[in-house]
Amino acid sequence: xxxxxxxxxxxxxxxxxxxxxxxxxxxxxxxxxxxxxxxxxxxxxxxxxxxxxxxxxxxxxxxxxxxxxxxxxxxxxxxxxxxxxxxxxxx
Numbered sequence: 001x002x003x004x005x006x007x008x009x010x011x012x013x014x015x016x017x018x019x020x021x022x023x024x025x026x027x028x029x030x031x032x033x034x035x036x037x038x039x040x041x042x043x044x045x046x047x048x049x050x051x052x053x054x055x056x057x058x059x060x061x062x063x064x065x066x067x068x069x070x071x072x073x074x075x076x077x078x079x080x081x082x083x084x085x086x087x088x089x090x091x
Contacts, residue, residue: 048080050070052070053066
C-alpha cells in the first residue's frame, strides 16, 4: 500500500489493520513546469495505467507485475500523463 510518507494517520490505520510499514518511498511524480525538458519533447499525453506499471517494472528491474494489475485508463480524478522521447517507447 502506498501512502504519503507524511500521512501518519494513514500509516497508523494500515498498521492497525495488520499491515507492516516496510519502507517510505518518495513520491513518484513531478511538476512538469519545473522540469528542464528538451524543446523537442512531445507534450504530455494521457497514459494508461498498464503503461505506467510497465515503466515502473522496468525502472526497478522487476518481472512484469505492476503492468499485470494496473489496467485500463486512469479512474476519474486521476491525471496520469507521460512524455514520449526516443524510439524505445512502447507502441
